Amino acid sequence: MRVCVIGTGYVGLVTGACLAHIGHSVICVDNNEEKVKLMKSGQSPIFEPGLSEIMQSAIQSGNIEFTTDISAGVSHGEILFIAVGTPPLPTGESDTRYVEAVARGIGANLDGGYKVIVNKSTVPIGSGDWVRMLVMDGIAEQKTLVTAGGAASQEKLPEYASEFDVVSNPEFLREGSAVYDTFNPDRIVLGGNSPRAIDMMKELYAPIVERNFASDKSLPQVPVLATDLSSAEMIKYAANAFLATKISFINEVANICDRVGADITQVAKGIGLDSRIGSKFLQAGIGWGGSCFPKDVSALVHTADDYGYEAQLLKAAVSVNERQRLIALEKLQQALKILKGKTVGLLGLTFKPDTDDLRDAPALNLIEQLNRLGAKVKAYDPIISQTGMRHGLSGVLVETDAERLADGCDALVLVTEWEQFSNLDYAKMAKLMSHAVMIDGRNFLDPETMVRAGFQYIGVGR
Numbered sequence: 150m151r152v153c154v155i156g157t158g159y160v161g162l163v164t165g166a167c168l169a170h171i172g173h174s175v176i177c178v179d180n181n182e183e184k185v186k187l188m189k190s191g192q193s194p195i196f197e198p199g200l201s202e203i204m205q206s207a208i209q210s211g212n213i214e215f216t217t218d219i220s221a222g223v224s225h226g227e228i229l230f231i232a233v234g235t236p237p238l239p240t241g242e243s244d245t246r247y248v249e250a251v252a253r254g255i256g257a258n259l260d261g262g263y264k265v266i267v268n269k270s271t272v273p274i275g276s277g278d279w280v281r282m283l284v285m286d287g288i289a290e291q292k293t294l295v296t297a298g299g300a301a302s303q304e305k306l307p308e309y310a311s312e313f314d315v316v317s318n319p320e321f322l323r324e325g326s327a328v329y330d331t332f333n334p335d336r337i338v339l340g341g342n343s344p345r346a347i348d349m350m351k352e353l354y355a356p357i358v359e360r361n362f363a364s365d366k367s368l369p370q371v372p373v374l375a376t377d378l379s380s381a382e383m384i385k386y387a388a389n390a391f392l393a394t395k396i397s398f399i400n401e402v403a404n405i406c407d408r409v410g411a412d413i414t415q416v417a418k419g420i421g422l423d424s425r426i427g428s429k430f431l432q433a434g435i436g437w438g439g440s441c442f443p444k445d446v447s448a449l450v451h452t453a454d455d456y457g458y459e460a461q462l463l464k465a466a467v468s469v470n471e472r473q474r475l476i477a478l479e480k481l482q483q484a485l486k487i488l489k490g491k492t493v494g495l496l497g498l499t500f501k502p503d504t505d506d507l508r509d510a511p512a513l514n515l516i517e518q519l520n521r522l523g524a525k526v527k528a529y530d531p532i533i534s535q536t537g538m539r540h541g542l543s544g545v546l547v548e549t550d551a552e553r554l555a556d557g558c559d560a561l562v563l564v565t566e567w568e569q570f571s572n573l574d575y576a577k578m579a580k581l582m583s584h585a586v587m588i589d590g591r592n593f594l595d596p597e598t599m600v601r602a603g604f605q606y607i608g609v610g611r
């Protein structure tokens with residue numbers, strides 16, 4: 150099928166590349182010229198395992214193209230994905246201006262033929278109808294322009310009565326495993342009221358639904374859930390809010406474990422074995438971050454507020470997380486007492502492993518607070534240490550390896566559980582430090598191994 154994906158970030162580029170990989174003909178549109186130039190040369194502007202490989206094979210097979218020209222994408226695609234960012238506004242609500250610009254842009258470039266316009270961005274409930282209205286506005290603007298353009302252009306007018314439907318197709322991929330998640334989704338949600346549009350979406354996803362590209366092809370088909378627009382939009386927010394609340398729950402229990410002398414890793418195992426609870430997302434630590442959980446939970450709280458409903462549980466999940474994001478600071482103060490003049494080294498900067506994404510990363514809060522308290526901050530991150538300057542980090546010296554990081558530090562904080570951090574020469578690192586304190590913000594390291602290496606080991610709730 151012919152597909153256009155507008156917005157080539159973590160979601161749009163992965164979606165475009167994976168759809169091209171399974172045989173669709175994809176044009177990816179982004180208004181960032183530098184990104185488009187890079188992608189045209191076969192390079193991914195983001196770090197995501199496996200992405201460069203499938204991008205390059207899709208380019209070679211001629212299934213994918215990149216452009217800044219929205220009109221080229223819109224005329225190519227029978228299915229048009231909106232995958233631009235919806236970052237948070239200071240009030241907590243979602244900033245939908247990029248979606249608005251794209252929806253109008255689609256309308257202004259429709260040139261006849263039936264199109265399915267798909268909201269893949271995470272958008273407030275009710276956005277499906279709003280996007281439909283914006284597309285109509287775009288069409289109306291186009292008609293006005295054409296009418297003003299004189300008789301020759303007016304001949305084209307009938308074509309502009311394009312037929313289209315809007316579908317909500319929320320995305321559930323995780324950064325760091327985005328390609329894997331796209332080929333192995335737990336479900337596909339399709340919200341809309343047009344059977345024609347839903348059927349086209351089912352055809353688009355058929356190879357994924359049938360597990361042709363899954364790592365385990367013996368699994369049953371991927372469940373496809375067809376809903377109305379608002380329910381699909383709510384499913385996205387509810388899923389993220391549930392997962393974020395689950396993490397806040399385990400962090401709350403971890404804080405109680407710290408006080409009563411229980412071990413949260415054993416407790417999480419013990420409750421996770423209950424199939425009604427499940428073992429996933431029970432990893433206690435320094436809290437949830439990233440480009441989705443914080444903004445999506447806040448947006449849902451804001452939506453509830455708009456309807457005069459106070460989402461107390463979600464607000465509590467947010468406030469537990471805000472406190473948790475500074476738990477490492479509390480533990481550093483307990484271990485070192487005074488932080489002024491001390492040097493703290495951060496192992497990891499990104500909000501989770503296997504990504505280069507620093508959006509709302511707990512490391513950023515920690516750097517800010519440590520600076521405020523007069524500590525010097527250094528960091529080593531397997532990805533950011535290679536691309537550090539690009540991210541405009543301030544208040545932190547980014548080192549090129551873990552041993553240089555340890556050198557002269559009074560404490561290390563493991564912020565991100567990069568796999569590489571399980572194999573460092575911790576005994577050597579401990580010797581290079583002024584005080585060998587290890588705050589394990591992800592309960593990732595083995596306490597006994599750390600003690601043998603010469604560290605005072607402090608976990609979260611253990």
Ligand SMILES: NC(=O)c1ccc[n+]([C@@H]2O[C@H](COP(=O)([O-])OP(=O)(O)OC[C@H]3O[C@@H](n4cnc5c(N)ncnc54)[C@H](O)[C@@H]3O)[C@@H](O)[C@H]2O)c1
Pocket residue numbers: 155156157158159160161178179180181184232233234235247250251269270271272320321322323324440441
């Ligand atoms: N990042 C994730 O893991 C994830 C997962 C699920 C859902 N989502 C949702 O998907 C959406 C996209 O998230 P993301 O992380 O990929 O965002 P991103 O910021 O990484 O990418 C957005 C892209 O859109 C481009 N863009 C902005 N305005 C444009 C315009 N007018 N025309 C063309 N391109 C334009 C930007 O240049 C950028 O490349 C958001 O709503 C997000 O909440 C994200």
Ligand SMILES: O=c1ccn([C@@H]2O[C@H](COP(=O)(O)OP(=O)(O)O[C@H]3O[C@H](CO)[C@@H](O)[C@H](O)[C@H]3O)[C@@H](O)[C@H]2O)c(=O)[nH]1
Pocket residue numbers: 271320321322323324325389392396429430431432433434435436437438439440441442445500501
């Ligand atoms: O047990 C856990 C699991 C995660 N986290 C933290 O939670 C945050 C989010 O992690 P994760 O969900 O793995 O990454 P994201 O890429 O942000 O993915 C989430 O957000 C995406 C954007 O909406 C959704 O598509 C995904 O389904 C949803 O998992 C990170 O800071 C993690 O460190 C924990 O602290 N403990």
